[in-house]
Amino acid sequence: MKGLVFTAFLELVEQKWGLKMVDLIINDAQDPQDGAYNSINYYPHGQMVSLIMALSARVSLTPSDLMKSYGEYLFSDLQTNNQSLMVGINSTFEMLENIEVLIHTEVRKLYPEANPPKFDSERISQNVLKLVYHSHRSMASVAEGLILGCAKHFGEDIKVEILSSNESGTEVHLKLTKF
Numbered sequence: 102m103k104g105l106v107f108t109a110f111l112e113l114v115e116q117k118w119g120l121k122m123v124d125l126i127i128n129d130a131q132d133p134q135d136g137a138y139n140s141i142n143y144y145p146h147g148q149m150v151s152l153i154m155a156l157s158a159r160v161s162l163t164p165s166d167l168m169k170s171y172g173e174y175l176f177s178d179l180q181t182n183n184q185s186l187m188v189g190i191n192s193t194f195e196m197l198e199n200i201e202v203l204i205h206t207e208v209r210k211l212y213p214e215a216n217p218p219k220f221d222s223e224r225i226s227q228n229v230l231k232l233v234y235h236s237h238r239s240m241a242s243v244a245e246g247l248i249l250g251c252a253k254h255f256g257e258d259i260k261v262e263i264l265s266s267n268e269s270g271t272e273v274h275l276k277l278t279k280f
Contacts, residue, residue, distance in 0.1 A: 102146050102238070103215060106175070107138035110149065113174045114156060122159065129155035143214055146238050165242040172246020173253065180254055193252045193259055194230045194279065198222045218244060228279040231264075239270035248277065 114123050127136040130151035138144065153171075157164045180187065186203055190196045196203075197220065205217045218236035225231055232248075234241045245261050252259040257279055264274040 102144055102149055103140070103212065104138045104142045104144060105140035107134075107144060107149060107152075108140050109175050109178045110152060110171055111136060111138070112178075113171055117170075118156075118160060122156070125159060126152055126155040129158065168240060168242035169246040169249070172243040172248075173250035174246075175243070176247045176250025176254065180250075191255070193248065193255050193257050194224070194277070196251050196255075197230060197232060197248065197277070198224065220244075225276075230277045230279075232275045232277065234273040234275065235271065237271055241266065241270060241273040241275075244273075245275070248275075 111123055114126065123136065130148070132148060132152065134144065134148065153164050153167055156162075157167055160167075162170075186207060187196065190199065190203070200220050205219070208215050208217050216237070218234055218238070218240075220235070221233040223231045234244050236244075241263070245263075248259065248261055260278045260280065262276045262278070264276050266273040
């Protein structure tokens with residue numbers, strides 16, 4: 102995973118629970134980087150899972166809830182630092198329908214080693230969008246948080262429902278309803 106994912110996660114932990122909590126989860130997770138992540142380097146996905154699990158044990162929130170909260174935070178961070186990628190995008194659905202072309206294609210150009218999740222979308226109606234999340238990392242809760250962060254950015258009220266998931270969580274079907 103790209104280091105910026107780790108640095109943003111640790112920033113969120115510091116903002117919500119303080120620097121002491123950052124130190125505690127780094128120790129609990131036996132983090133081989135000792136929390137010293139560089140935003141441009143790549144790190145094993147398992148290190149992020151260990152940090153999430155350590156935080157979950159400390160704050161009594163489920164890993165899924167933490168990943169969702171993290172996804173919302175991450176959207177804000179990514180949007181702030183990559184505003185040019187969203188030029189001309191006016192809604193959450195428009196963003197999600199074009200994420201592969203607008204975002205992930207650019208990510209792969211800039212970082213050939215990157216392996217971002219893939220999203221297939223199908224517009225059901227003006228207010229309903231179905232998405233299929235594909236990722237070997239099984240972090241659909243982060244994707245759900247990113248969707249909610251995007252909706253917040255556009256000032257939209259969107260409900261995200263998980264319709265189905267394969268056993269490993271590498272393919273998750275979602276239904277988004279705009280109110």
